[in-house]
Amino acid sequence: MRSVNLIVIHCSATRCNRRFTVDMLKACHNARFGNKGIGYHYYIERDGHLYQTRDESLVGMHARHYNAHSIGICYEGGLNERGQAADTRTPEQRAALIALLRSLKEDYPQAEILGHRELEGVHKECPSFDCQEYRDYFSGSSVRGTAS
Numbered sequence: 001m002r003s004v005n006l007i008v009i010h011c012s013a014t015r016c017n018r019r020f021t022v023d024m025l026k027a028c029h030n031a032r033f034g035n036k037g038i039g040y041h042y043y044i045e046r047d048g049h050l051y052q053t054r055d056e057s058l059v060g061m062h063a064r065h066y067n068a069h070s071i072g073i074c075y076e077g078g079l080n081e082r083g084q085a086a087d088t089r090t091p092e093q094r095a096a097l098i099a100l101l102r103s104l105k106e107d108y109p110q111a112e113i114l115g116h117r118e119l120e121g122v123h124k125e126c127p128s129f130d131c132q133e134y135r136d137y138f139s140g141s142s143v144r145g146t147a148s
């Protein structure tokens with residue numbers, strides 16, 4: 001298995017009142033990366049539907065310099081109606097995201113969860129919210145869940 005020590009969360013940087021479906025994402029990334037498929041490993045549409053868009057064993061194309069050892073997750077949205085960065089996660093997306101993170105943390109317990117904008121050299125708002133909430137969540141549960 002590929003060694004994964006990082007989970008990077010992204011937004012699609014599209015307006016919350018406009019759809020950006022997984023098919024639209026696929027067309028976009030195929031155009032951008034030369035028909036190599038979607039750069040993220042998972043995509044969560046506004047209704048909470050989770051798509052695995054890339055096998056976890058494959059290196060992604062979502063975070064320059066960090067792809068080799070990371071998993072990339074993206075949610076549809078991240079911009080408000082006026083095109084400004086905003087936390088537009090729907091309750092369904094939040095539920096799908098935490099369920100996915102719980103599952104990934106079982107497979108990769110050592111993996112750190114970071115928002116794209118927290119990586120060195122990134123100058124954008126992606127994913128438009130503070131991923132500290134997930135680090136807090138897992139630091140709490142890992143303390144309770146430690147057996148040894």
Ligand SMILES: [Zn+2]
Pocket residue numbers: 009010011116126127
């Ligand atoms: Zn991003």
